[in-house]
Amino acid sequence: MLSSFLRKLSLGGKIRDGLLLDDKNVMGTAEDCVKPRSLCYELSLKDETELRESIFDILRTIKDPEKPQTLEQLDVVYEEGIEIKEATPGGVTVIRVIFNPTVPHCSLATLIGLCIRVKLERHLLAHFKLDIFIKEGTHVTEQEINKQVNDKERIAAAMENPNLREVVEKCIREEE
């Protein structure tokens, strides 16, 4: 039910973040990437299970950057990989998403991390903190990728790169 609700919602949203994959094609013409925010969730109204389910519902339909399947179909994201951690001193929810790259040397792992972050930030309206990690032992450069997908400055800069942004937009677009 929740997922059908999601699909009906419009795709607009404010992009706040981005991420760097490599050093090529990073600079291009920048344009304003601020669109009206729509799709929304009230974090505070939900209990933990419900919140985890909503997060999974947002993530499951993300498309793999290379394959036609979704992250759920490829078992890249899974419900147990979503945890609600101890809140910040001010009571802000801390979400941890662990994902499972398809192959140990998958070069697209950072891009998947980026899609997860951008989609959640766009669709969960309430304030939250997000930490994204690769499932332990599933990737050769695990720590490197974890560091990269959680560096908000790199993410912000990457999402100002039109090429990267286009790829992310394509992956997180909801089918009508």
Place this chain on the structure above:
Amino acid sequence: MGVLELIQSLEGHKGRVWNVCWHPSGETLASCGEDKSIRIWMHDKSKWVIKSILLEGHSRTIREVSWSPCGNYIASCSFDATVAIWDQKSGQFECNTTLEGHENEVKSISWSTSGQLLATCSRDKSVWVWEVTDDDYECAAVINAHTQDVKKVRWHPEKDILASASYDDTVKIFKEDTSSSDFICVATLASHTSTVWSLSFDKTGNRLVTCSDDQTLKIWHQYEPGNEMGIPTPDNEPVWKCVCTLSGYHSRTVYDVDWCKLTGLIVTSCGDDVIRVFREEDDSDVHQPTFSLVCKLDNAHTQDVNCSQWNPVTPGLIASCSDDGTVKLWSYSD
């Protein structure tokens, strides 16, 4: 315990505000962010008001702004890989110089105390030093010492000594080599276990505080050759030792730290939305100092705090900015 009181919240930026910088007179504040604008705020009668908005200098996020020591220029750096120098010779601020050279995002910018040197750093791993003569900016050095993005550059408060913080988890100290007149790395400060986001010298320049994604603060002390502690100084260069680690206080990445030159207080900006103030204990041993948390304001902002800076003239006055799009002014009192 000290108290932080909100003086005013300054609204106007759209999206994340990355950085604030006080004018040397302490009477004006500049802020910048995701909306590619620089906003200049002034104190007018009883409150702070927007004085001007600088646009069209950059095509992407403006990451940092910095007033020149003379107060007549603003330097800004951006994810668009450029640095802009703004002056108000025409009566209002205009960008009349753009410095190019970095390959990608320029993350930090700092004027030396004399105003004759400008340092910049980038995701391209390099630190650049520019020589400033009147309105001419010439690249004096490109330093490739870090192995990853360089997040922050800051000059020593008196000397032409430069410190940089990096995604490679280290801080490096540079100074001009008298024989080759090139900038060389004279010290590497390694102890943090993740990205070092920012750093600040104390008023003497003999100590540094650094903050990191590892959720700690570290205090470093410089030992000169022939120091009384008998700490060895290879190559006759001063050695920097970590003399204190403050852990357990911050619950997420610490994005910025500022050591007040007037009061000796340290303020931190954290990804847990909290602003914290630390004070050195009165009986603190300089070689093994102790600091205590004297103020912690939960929800200082509704999202990550990116930067907090002490006013250079009014003790206890702080400007902060956040992902929540606001700039806030605070008054700290014991």
